[in-house]
Amino acid sequence: MGKWGAFLILATLLMPALVLAQGSNPVPITTVNVQMLGPERVGNLPPVIAPVDNPQTADKILLGKKLYFDTRLSQDNTISCATCHSPAMGWSDAGPTSVGINGQKGGRRAPPVSNSAYNPLQFWDGRAPSLEEQAKGPVQNPIEMGNTHEVMVRTLDDIPGYVEEFKAVFGTTPITVDQVAQAIAAYERTVVTTDSPFDRFVRGDRNAMTSQEKKGLEIFNGKGHCTLCHWGSNFSDGRFHNLGVAPMAGAKPDDGRFEITKNPKDKGAFKTPTVRDAALRAPYMHNGSEKDLRTLIQLYDRGGGDDAVNLDALMLPLGLSDEETEALVAFTKRAMVSTNLSVANEKPIPASELPK
Amino acid sequence: MKKVTISLLALLGFIFIVPQTGNAIPAFARKYGFNCNMCHTSFIKLNDFGQRYRDYGYQIPGQEGYEKNVFETAPPLAIRTSFGLSLIKSHSTTSGFNIYGFDFLAAGVLHKNISFLMIYTPRIDEPAADYRGSTGGSNPSQLAAVESGNILFSNLITDALNLRIGRFEPAYHAVSSKRSYYINQPYEIYTYATPKINYLFDDNQMGVEASGHFKNGFHYGLGVVNGTGASPDNNKYKDLYLDLYQVFGRGEGQSAGQRIGAFGYLGWQPASLPDPDSSYPVGAEFNGGDNKSFYRVGGDLSLNYKTFNLRALFMQGKDSKAFNDRDSTKDYNYNGGFVELDYAALPNNRLLISATYNMVRPPSYDESNRINAFSGLIRYYLGDWTAVNVALHAEYTHREVGKDQPSKEDIFLLLVDFDF
Numbered sequence: 001m002g003k004w005g006a007f008l009i010l011a012t013l014l015m016p017a018l019v020l021a022q023g024s025n026p027v028p029i030t031t032v033n034v035q036m037l038g039p040e041r042v043g044n045l046p047p048v049i050a051p052v053d054n055p056q057t058a059d060k061i062l063l064g065k066k067l068y069f070d071t072r073l074s075q076d077n078t079i080s081c082a083t084c085h086s087p088a089m090g091w092s093d094a095g096p097t098s099v100g101i102n103g104q105k106g107g108r109r110a111p112p113v114s115n116s117a118y119n120p121l122q123f124w125d126g127r128a129p130s131l132e133e134q135a136k137g138p139v140q141n142p143i144e145m146g147n148t149h150e151v152m153v154r155t156l157d158d159i160p161g162y163v164e165e166f167k168a169v170f171g172t173t174p175i176t177v178d179q180v181a182q183a184i185a186a187y188e189r190t191v192v193t194t195d196s197p198f199d200r201f202v203r204g205d206r207n208a209m210t211s212q213e214k215k216g217l218e219i220f221n222g223k224g225h226c227t228l229c230h231w232g233s234n235f236s237d238g239r240f241h242n243l244g245v246a247p248m249a250g251a252k253p254d255d256g257r258f259e260i261t262k263n264p265k266d267k268g269a270f271k272t273p274t275v276r277d278a279a280l281r282a283p284y285m286h287n288g289s290e291k292d293l294r295t296l297i298q299l300y301d302r303g304g305g306d307d308a309v310n311l312d313a314l315m316l317p318l319g320l321s322d323e324e325t326e327a328l329v330a331f332t333k334r335a336m337v338s339t340n341l342s343v344a345n346e347k348p349i350p351a352s353e354l355p356k
Numbered sequence: 357m358k359k360v361t362i363s364l365l366a367l368l369g370f371i372f373i374v375p376q377t378g379n380a381i382p383a384f385a386r387k388y389g390f391n392c393n394m395c396h397t398s399f400i401k402l403n404d405f406g407q408r409y410r411d412y413g414y415q416i417p418g419q420e421g422y423e424k425n426v427f428e429t430a431p432p433l434a435i436r437t438s439f440g441l442s443l444i445k446s447h448s449t450t451s452g453f454n455i456y457g458f459d460f461l462a463a464g465v466l467h468k469n470i471s472f473l474m475i476y477t478p479r480i481d482e483p484a485a486d487y488r489g490s491t492g493g494s495n496p497s498q499l500a501a502v503e504s505g506n507i508l509f510s511n512l513i514t515d516a517l518n519l520r521i522g523r524f525e526p527a528y529h530a531v532s533s534k535r536s537y538y539i540n541q542p543y544e545i546y547t548y549a550t551p552k553i554n555y556l557f558d559d560n561q562m563g564v565e566a567s568g569h570f571k572n573g574f575h576y577g578l579g580v581v582n583g584t585g586a587s588p589d590n591n592k593y594k595d596l597y598l599d600l601y602q603v604f605g606r607g608e609g610q611s612a613g614q615r616i617g618a619f620g621y622l623g624w625q626p627a628s629l630p631d632p633d634s635s636y637p638v639g640a641e642f643n644g645g646d647n648k649s650f651y652r653v654g655g656d657l658s659l660n661y662k663t664f665n666l667r668a669l670f671m672q673g674k675d676s677k678a679f680n681d682r683d684s685t686k687d688y689n690y691n692g693g694f695v696e697l698d699y700a701a702l703p704n705n706r707l708l709i710s711a712t713y714n715m716v717r718p719p720s721y722d723e724s725n726r727i728n729a730f731s732g733l734i735r736y737y738l739g740d741w742t743a744v745n746v747a748l749h750a751e752y753t754h755r756e757v758g759k760d761q762p763s764k765e766d767i768f769l770l771l772v773d774f775d776f
Contacts, residue, residue, distance in 0.1 A: 219703060222390070222741075314418065
């Protein structure tokens with residue numbers, strides 16, 4: 001091959017490179033925001049930042065807490081936020097998927113409310129860009145609370161105690177759905193699980209974790225590939241991944257993030273949940289298909305589930321030994337569980353103490 | 357006695373002059389906060405994710421266009437080196453403390469789907485500065501070189517077309533010699549120098565390479581290079597190569613999945629110097645005349661079971677008889693290969709055990725260059741959850757050169773290999 005021939009080949013190959021490498025497909029702005037983040041080293045949680053249009057106040061947080069535990073927000077007065085996001089169950093529920101009014105079963109598991117303040121996007125599919133937007137959703141979901149925003153607001157407006165509290169917090173009447181959402185979101189921003197053994201360990205307490213848990217952390221951040229997605233202070237990238245999770249027997253296929261973006265790459269992709277307090281929230285995955293931490297880790301060890309049609313490129317077999325699996329279980333089971341008692345032991349507000 | 361001394365010094369020179377450099381780039385671990393074993397089975401060998409990350413142009417798959425570039429992170433610089441003790445036994449026994457190479461590495465993302473890799477090996481005169489050997493009194497233990505200097509345009513066609521330009525490790529290195537655990541022992545078939553030819557299979561090459569992969573596990577690499585390593589091209593042709601491999605199962609064949617591949621390299625070298633038709637002075641590019649061809653073809657596989665990885669490569673080489681100073685009536689045909697078994701143990705693969713058999717079979721009239729080498733190593737990694745980047749390394753090689761009465765040597769290394 002002559003030198004000019006080689007030059008021609010090089011130039012031919014290089015020209016499209018310069019053009020195409022700069023090209024990009026339009027993506028939803030929410031995806032861009034999520035993708036722009038991290039990865040970052042795992043570590044202690046920073047303080048929660050509230051949005052400027054919904055500053056935290058003590059009265060608002062208390063009002064939000066009352067609303068959170070109040071079943072009167074639902075169509076038949078049986079379901080509250082706490083029904084599916086129970087403090088006693090790691091701010092989720094018993095699963096495998098959540099149960100709403102009239103015993104109806106949803107297709108997905110309740111994501112934890114704890115540390116949801118750190119999520120860039122809410123819900124398994126990221127359809128809500130804020131806690132305020134998220135709080136509005138379940139009320140009018142026919143399977144969850146089965147209500148409408150209008151009926152819910154009328155119900156609250158008929159409760160003098162609430163009218164008084166809303167007026168004190170927001171300074172206006174009548175009650176609006178946005179005010180309800182803002183109050184609930186304000187409360188949820190206080191549900192932050194900190195002070196796990198891991199948190200103390202990275203603050204310098206070398207005895208906070210057992211040697212097995214330290215091995216687990218090392219594997220978590222290394223051979224286990226966990227921090228590829230579970231990175232940062234909240235152990236979540238806030239992004240969406242298809243892990244090859246097959247539908248449960250008899251369940252319809254769930255397209256996850258694809259329903260929102262219509263991007264084929266998002267088919268079967270679901271948001272990365274936090275690992276903090278995950279031990280309190282079995283079963284796992286969006287459909288509750290993994291019964292415990294061990295089977296969950298074994299799924300990752302296999303390189304994902306059986307439905308590999310749109311498997312995420314980050315999913316690869318890991319070659320974990322039994323000892324490594326147990327170390328990961330130990331790390332998740334104890335070292336990642338908060339001992340922040342005010343949150344971990346949050347008690348529901350009894351109906352008798354709710355506004356009348 | 358003089359013969360023994362010369363042999364010994366030549367052996368020492370061999371060890372020092374062939375530093376085992378590699379591409380573990382802790383700058384990435386720093387960038388993300390990941391432990392080394394996110395990308396490496398144990399440093400320095402890539403695992404499946406590391407391979408995928410490299411193929412994506414040092415971008416996490418799915419994050420193309422959103423990666424922090426080198427202007428947004430700490431300077432993406434890293435260093436790798438090894439210090440230790442060697443014990444060499446051939447005609448006599450010698451031992452000494454040595455530096456086994458020193459690499460400056462830099463790599464990262466410049467812009468969306470545009471990344472780079474630079475590896476500079478500075479010249480190291482000590483501890484070999486006093487050596488006066490076959491190269492006329494100048495035998496540094498490491499020569500200064502830009503071992504790698506390339507830019508990668510990724511995803512020109514998503515996954516299916518990437519373009520690497522510069523000096524790089526070519527795709528036909530199905531088993532990377534730059535990311536081998538062995539500090540002293542090379543892959544013999546890679547470093548086997550055939551007569552009168554300025555091409556070494558082991559060399560990083562200068563040119564352009566297209567590569568890509570598909571969902572069904574099929575990968576390809578196609579390149580156009582000088583074929584003269586870091587030297588200017590010495591003939592009017594460019595060399596061509598093709599590497600194909602298929603991965604079965606999930607993985608990339610590095611630490612999971614089963615990989616089988618084939619490669620071929622076709623090159624030209626000048627049979628006479630200078631080219632009488634060339635206006636170029638002697639020593640300049642294109643000064644070679646009477647260009648003759650040579651080729652290398654082979655196959656490779658990588659099989660994985662749990663943390664066992666068996667890698668094998670076999671290669672056949674043929675140089676035109678014009679290059680054969682052993683028997684100018686025949687083409688120079690030779691073959692060889694290696695089999696390597698690696699086993700990673702202990703949590704996070706902190707213990708690595710490897711055994712390798714290398715062989716080279718030259719033509720019958722050149723049996724004095726026949727090579728058999730048996731090697732083994734153990735590496736234990738020190739570190740914590742942030743990095744396991746310090747390896748205590750013990751390596752042994754028994755090497756025989758020749759057929760009927762081969763010269764034998766035993767080389768034992770005990771060293772610390774680390775990067776940061």
